[in-house]
Amino acid sequence: MIILGIESSCDETAAAIVQDGRHLLSNVIVSQIDIHSEYGGVVPEIAARSHIEAINPVIHKALTDANLGWDDIDAIAVTYAPGLVGSLLVGTLAARALALLKNKPLYPIHHVEAHVYANFITEQSAQEGSPALLLPSKQPEFPMLALIVSGGHSQLVLFKDHGDYELLGQTQDDAVGEAFDKVAKILGLPYPGGPSIATAALRGDASKYRLPKAKLDNPYNFSFSGLKTAVLRAVQAEVGVDYTFPSHELAARLTDTQRDDFAASFQNIAVETLVDKAERAFKDFDPRSVVIAGGVAANQELRRQLSARLPLPIEYAPMQLCTDNAAMIAALGYFYAQKHQPSSPFELEVIPSLSMTKTAWA
Numbered sequence: 001m002i003i004l005g006i007e008s009s010c011d012e013t014a015a016a017i018v019q020d021g022r023h024l025l026s027n028v029i030v031s032q033i034d035i036h037s038e039y040g041g042v043v044p045e046i047a048a049r050s051h052i053e054a055i056n057p058v059i060h061k062a063l064t065d066a067n068l069g070w071d072d073i074d075a076i077a078v079t080y081a082p083g084l085v086g087s088l089l090v091g092t093l094a095a096r097a098l099a100l101l102k103n104k105p106l107y108p109i110h111h112v113e114a115h116v117y118a119n120f121i122t123e124q125s126a127q128e129g130s131p132a133l134l135l136p137s138k139q140p141e142f143p144m145l146a147l148i149v150s151g152g153h154s155q156l157v158l159f160k161d162h163g164d165y166e167l168l169g170q171t172q173d174d175a176v177g178e179a180f181d182k183v184a185k186i187l188g189l190p191y192p193g194g195p196s197i198a199t200a201a202l203r204g205d206a207s208k209y210r211l212p213k214a215k216l217d218n219p220y221n222f223s224f225s226g227l228k229t230a231v232l233r234a235v236q237a238e239v240g241v242d243y244t245f246p247s248h249e250l251a252a253r254l255t256d257t258q259r260d261d262f263a264a265s266f267q268n269i270a271v272e273t274l275v276d277k278a279e280r281a282f283k284d285f286d287p288r289s290v291v292i293a294g295g296v297a298a299n300q301e302l303r304r305q306l307s308a309r310l311p312l313p314i315e316y317a318p319m320q321l322c323t324d325n326a327a328m329i330a331a332l333g334y335f336y337a338q339k340h341q342p343s344s345p346f347e348l349e350v351i352p353s354l355s356m357t358k359t360a361w362a
């Protein structure tokens, strides 16, 4: 079954074609990072307008890159939740129109659930002009523990089967990617904060600043807002001002070494927190596989610490499939289609805030 996936929930316009939930035939992503970095974050109005410009060319390129025509496509899968409403509308309207026009079944996909399915892509057709991805050698087995860490989500989920899962814990305040982005702002590092902190951290000393780990009643829950505030206070103390000093004026007073050391110290504690919880869940539930998903899963230090602490070999999805993409949408679309009827192209609606637990199929 060959599925065209479409993703437009935030600031990436993406289309991809995946066969049988495992074989990547094409993967097109147009990122708006350059546009939004001018503002230090995603501007919803601009995001929606940029999606409108990009969506048709991106879908067209996904087909031509795969050397396929519409006759070869068996179904369309599209992100309908969660995300920015204007952004989601562009992808879903395109998908609905194409499903009608080309007479294809249409499947609605949950973005966060789909991040996990980046780990199910294990094969790729060689393509001119696009790099060969370093893919896992096999699909994860159930029960599967998933650590989902993105700009909007931080959660630990135990999958018993496709669509049959249980939320073990989640963040009580900021998502971990959000903490990376906010701390980057304090340190004066460019948007998006995750990759710039990771780069600065390579040069820094992770033991330079002592930062706290949040203690919570549920051992699988997270909290990152206190860590972000702790960084703010530590930076203020380091440059010799008090807590009333405006945070946006702090970065100019940091030396490069201080900035790198703060980036490394923050990243180390944030990653350790994630790995502590994952290790605890691993011991308690004894899963057959562990996967990480979402933009923060691209973080090398997270991969290093997780592999060092867990007693099973972990195969990671390539970075290009960890941040937002449509390959994961098409991959999940395949498994979803095994168990569900398609949605009506006249009726599919977007749901900007929909937690993953509401979509468990079991």
Ligand code: KG4
Pocket: 010, 149, 150, 151, 152, 153, 176, 177, 178, 180, 181, 192, 193, 194, 195, 198, 294, 295, 296, 297, 298, 299, 300, 322, 323, 324
């Ligand atoms: O999954 P994603 O692309 O979009 C959402 O669905 O949220 O995740 C974006 C988040 C941002 O917060 C970004 O700073 C973070 O992922 N991120 C990283 C890295 N690459 C992206 N965080 C840490 N290290 C990275 N290498």
Ligand code: ZN
Pocket: 111, 115, 150, 294, 295, 323, 324
């Ligand atoms: Zn995402």
